[in-house]
Amino acid sequence: MVAVAERVLDAVADIAPDIRAGLPGRRRYLDGENPSGEEVLAADVFADETIESALAAVEGVGTYASEERESAVDLGEGRVSVAVDPLDGSSNLQSNNPMGTVVAVYDGDLPAPGRDLVGAGYVLYGPVTTMVAGVGAPADATVREYLVEDGEREPVETVELPEEPTVYGFGGRVPDWPDDVAAYVEAVEAELKLRYGGAMIADVSQVLSYGGVFAYPTLASSPEGKLRLQFEGNPVAYLVEGAGGRSSDGERSLLDVPATGLHQRVPVYVGNDALIERLESTLA
Numbered sequence: 001m002v003a004v005a006e007r008v009l010d011a012v013a014d015i016a017p018d019i020r021a022g023l024p025g026r027r028r029y030l031d032g033e034n035p036s037g038e039e040v041l042a043a044d045v046f047a048d049e050t051i052e053s054a055l056a057a058v059e060g061v062g063t064y065a066s067e068e069r070e071s072a073v074d075l076g077e078g079r080v081s082v083a084v085d086p087l088d089g090s091s092n093l094q095s096n097n098p099m100g101t102v103v104a105v106y107d108g109d110l111p112a113p114g115r116d117l118v119g120a121g122y123v124l125y126g127p128v129t130t131m132v133a134g135v136g137a138p139a140d141a142t143v144r145e146y147l148v149e150d151g152e153r154e155p156v157e158t159v160e161l162p163e164e165p166t167v168y169g170f171g172g173r174v175p176d177w178p179d180d181v182a183a184y185v186e187a188v189e190a191e192l193k194l195r196y197g198g199a200m201i202a203d204v205s206q207v208l209s210y211g212g213v214f215a216y217p218t219l220a221s222s223p224e225g226k227l228r229l230q231f232e233g234n235p236v237a238y239l240v241e242g243a244g245g246r247s248s249d250g251e252r253s254l255l256d257v258p259a260t261g262l263h264q265r266v267p268v269y270v271g272n273d274a275l276i277e278r279l280e281s282t283l284a
């Protein structure tokens with residue numbers, strides 16, 4: 001399964017420059033919503049369709065699922081399912097801020113728990129295009145950063161969370177945070193610098209680079225949070241845990257959250273061990 005996961009990551013690196021090159025002309029919103037009830041940009045659809053075609057050509061991939069589609073698509077023979085957020089943080093396209101593509105490779109049918117991941121990665125469309133990815137069972141994954149150029153990924157370095165955390169970023173409106181989340185943020189903001197850009201991938205990348213905590217918590221208006229387990233929570237947990245950090249839904253590793261639906265939402269907390277431990281005890 002590791003070989004299939006490597007081929008999936010290669011295929012995504014291969015088309016990442018095309019996705020990036022296709023963004024400038026696709027900043028307009030389309031009519032209708034995605035299955036999570038959000039507005040859809042022409043760029044979301046373009047990225048989704050580009051990735052579907054690329055994955056259809058990868059041997060061993062049987063299923064493609066995307067945040068932009070109601071149900072999973074059959075890609076033929078193969079027991080691996082790939083769940084993708086084609087353009088994470090696409091509302092940043094309007095303001096020209098970073099965005100990403102998130103990829104989760106599961107051994108088996110969807111929805112699946114994060115423990116079934118055999119690889120995960122993201123592409124970050126920042127000042128340079130990079131990929132951060134790992135393969136193997138969650139407990140064995142080594143996470144690496146790659147530079148993506150001309151459709152190839154060149155390894156840069158192994159990613160390990162710095163021991164001394166520096167940054168924090170929490171999504172959602174402050175008045176919508178439950179009191180315990182607000183109390184936690186009040187405690188960490190005395191120690192850490194606020195870094196929040198509104199694209200999970202870019203914000204998680206800051207945590208991987210500088211150490212700290214990223215969260216999209218439960219909200220009064222959305223008790224499940226905003227982010228989706230299959231497409232966002234699981235792959236990010238896999239990468240942060242693989243880089244020596246920890247993930248949580250408030251109680252347990254995101255990788256242990258039972259999978260109940262393709263578009264299920266989950267509160268996401270990832271970062272340095274001690275910060276997530278403190279968070280779990282504050283929320284308990």
Ligand code: AHM
Pocket residue numbers: 038067085087088089090091171172198199200201216226227
């Ligand atoms: P998207 O995948 O539809 O772009 O939505 C997810 C994004 C995340 O990247 C980010 O963490 C969050 O939504 C930002 O939400 P908000 O604008 O509420 O801060």
Ligand code: MG
Pocket residue numbers: 085087088089200232
């Ligand atoms: Mg997203």
